[in-house]
Amino acid sequence: MRATDFIIPLITVAIMLYGAVKRVDVFAVFCEGAEQGLKTCMDILPALVLLMVCIGMFESSGAVDALTRFLKPLCDLVRFPAECMQMVILRPFSGSGAMAVYNEVAAANGADSFAERVAAVLIGSSETTFYTIAVYFSAVKVRRTRYAVPAALTADLTAWIVCGITVYAFFGA
């Protein structure tokens, strides 16, 4: 039994209870939300196929090994596994792309490996920066975004710098 084992069950119980107390039709509302989740899953499938094929080609051709060797000295500075650099590069553009890279890293390095954990932490702690900026600013018809892109990219850069060190501190290499 670990402390993190409690998180999901506690949240589940708390939200169900809170919903019942607030007289929400828990069953109907839950199903409505679950339907949205199903739709999201199916909506990403076409993009996921395309990006998983592209990332898979990149991996199987040996291009990843070349990229990894090239970027390793830079990554070693911040204890970042060079295998995950594809994630850092693709994450700001595409969520499906990040998932594809995660799957590739997990398959190549094994579950619970250092690289796998770093890839998962990166997915959890960063966003599709360019996509978000495009959606938000085009909604209000803003063309001059001034310093929005560089400011948002500092978040991605910071995540890259901190991620390897943090995972190393918690789990070792």
Added chain:
Amino acid sequence: MIIFFGKGRRDLKVILIVLPLISLVFAVINGRVGELSSSILDRSGEAVTLAISLCGIMCFWCGLMKVAEASGLVENAARLLSPIISLLFGGLKKGGKAAQLIAMNLAANMLGLGNATTPLGINAMHAIAEETGAEGVADDNMIMLTVLNTASLQIIPTTAAALRQANGAKDPMEILPCVWIVSVYAAAVAVAAAKIMGWISRRSGRARGNSPKIK
């Protein structure tokens, strides 16, 4: 470039053209064209497997979060956030429409309500535009909202955990503290960067005499 790539998201098109092209070149050099060919067929199937294996947890989480939304949890979280918001967003009316929508958007972000965050965020952008009268040019509050949205402040990283589960990790949630630490660092640095860049841009704008309208 624009003519060549046509309409749509140009950044993605570049990725989709560059990745397979580089792959083909490397596969020829490394003599791995056979592996390249089979990877195309394999990964198409694996994508379907992955999407289906994520389906269950996605449905459960979205359902649960819909219950949270319907019982007013987002509004409660938004109220808790409002002091932080008046600190980060300068010059907005206290308790005004923009401040409220920003709080709702950030609360939805933290709870991981994927479907609810974007409409709230877009409405917040409209409300900011209305309040500050910015037109065509991003103002500081718009940028702050976008930066906070791109920094991913999710409390429970569901997608990451589901992906780990699907790939056979022993304890998918064990990365939780790491995710929190990395997101907080990233968000803090990005907020600081936005504040500093805003200050510099206002100063140089004033020097040139064309500063964007700021109330």
